[in-house]
Amino acid sequence: MRLGSSPVLLLLCACGNLSNEDVAFLEAIPQKQQLHVAIPQGSTSQNLCTNGAADVYASAKSTGTSINAGVDDIVALVDAIRKVTPTTRDVDSRTWGPFPDKDHAGVFIQVVMSRELDASRTPWRFIYTISAARPPGAYLPILEGEFFGAQASNGIGRITLHFENSTALGINKPTDPTFPARIFYDLSGDPRTISLDLTAGVNAFGLISFDYSWAGYADGHGQFDYAFPDAKSGCTDEVTTFFNAQGAGRDVFRARCGSLLYGDVKQCWDAGGCLTFVDDPFGFTPACLGLPCILGTLAQCPAGI
Numbered sequence: 001m002r003l004g005s006s007p008v009l010l011l012l013c014a015c016g017n018l019s020n021e022d023v024a025f026l027e028a029i030p031q032k033q034q035l036h037v038a039i040p041q042g043s044t045s046q047n048l049c050t051n052g053a054a055d056v057y058a059s060a061k062s063t064g065t066s067i068n069a070g071v072d073d074i075v076a077l078v079d080a081i082r083k084v085t086p087t088t089r090d091v092d093s094r095t096w097g098p099f100p101d102k103d104h105a106g107v108f109i110q111v112v113m114s115r116e117l118d119a120s121r122t123p124w125r126f127i128y129t130i131s132a133a134r135p136p137g138a139y140l141p142i143l144e145g146e147f148f149g150a151q152a153s154n155g156i157g158r159i160t161l162h163f164e165n166s167t168a169l170g171i172n173k174p175t176d177p178t179f180p181a182r183i184f185y186d187l188s189g190d191p192r193t194i195s196l197d198l199t200a201g202v203n204a205f206g207l208i209s210f211d212y213s214w215a216g217y218a219d220g221h222g223q224f225d226y227a228f229p230d231a232k233s234g235c236t237d238e239v240t241t242f243f244n245a246q247g248a249g250r251d252v253f254r255a256r257c258g259s260l261l262y263g264d265v266k267q268c269w270d271a272g273g274c275l276t277f278v279d280d281p282f283g284f285t286p287a288c289l290g291l292p293c294i295l296g297t298l299a300q301c302p303a304g305i
Contacts, residue, residue: 022086025094025113028126029078029145030152030159035071035185035194037214039064039224042247042271049274051295052287056251057269060241063226067196067212070205071183074161077130077143081111092117098133104171106134123150132169140165149188159183163204177204191215191222208236220245221305230255233284235262246271248302255284268301276300 018026039061081096088095097110113128126147131139141162149155161181166172179201186193195213198204210227221244230237235257243249248271254263265284268277277296280288287295 018083018085019089022089022094024123025115025126026082027151028113028115028123028147028149028155028157029082029128030075030147030157030185030187032072032075032079034153034187035075035183036068037064037194037212037224038216038222040220040243040245040247042273047272047274049272051275051278052285054267054269054273054275055286056237056239056253056267057241057243057249058273059228059237060224060226060239060243060251063207063212063228064214064224066206067214070181070196070207071194073205074143074159074181074183077161078111078128078145101132101171104169107169107171108133108135108139110139124148132166132171134169140169142166152187154187156186156188158185177201179204181205191217210238230284232286233257235284237284242305244302244305247273249305250277250301255282268296268298270300270302 041061084096086094086096093112093114095110095112098108101107101109110131111128113126115123116125118124128145129141130143132142133139142165143159143161145157145159147155147157159182163172163177163181164179166176167178181204182197184195184197193213193215195211197211198207198209199211201209203209208227208229213225214222216222224241224243225239227236227238233255235255237253237255239251239253241249241251248269250266250268252264252266254261255265262282265282266279267275267285269275275287275295277298277300278285278287279294281292283290283292285293
């Protein structure tokens, strides 16, 4: 959405020094890399795979890349205020703007952050909103965020991007969806978890409607739930995949073909991206040649995941 240029306007209109308290507010805003889904790429060598390549896992990598790009677009809306002096300071809130949106005549942008303190006067919750308006119309939230903790690098939070409001204000891009997109994250422990909820409507960020979920552990292994359209079958594959730090793993997926749901299909693969085990009662795996098949053995699946 074109709002990505509006925070740049803040940099032009409100330069100055940040106080320590200003920085404390800004620490509650997550940075892009903190919300990235990490999928091990595995070996880069080209292998001759006896049972075929792990195409479903390859789709996990491309889906993860699309999610990261979508997250970057969302976080970029608030990222630009990090070096900008607030227009208004109160004890437990900061306000930037309102400023005119240089790309959309008659539109004004405003950013508001507030915090709540516990009994010891320690911040425990931050709320921030980017809003836009066409006066005399009211301000509508374009992005809303909530964060629990002292700093985003190890806290819990959510971000909602209101595409429906940017559409109503006429500041959206033609390729934007018209429904809210929601990010939920928990970076407070092991695993770190991130989800992107696109269940409110159809495709966004090059992804189909689904509640995408990722969990990553400190030792590099993890889990990723995602969906993608299978061009070969014409169905939508809904996948739960488990992987280790080297890129080997296993998955269970179901194929949604119109009103019919086929599953479960189970696969394992090595770090080179080759299938080592397949249990496919429906023949969706190319190596099954359209027939139910079992290839390899469970003993060839990676241990511990």
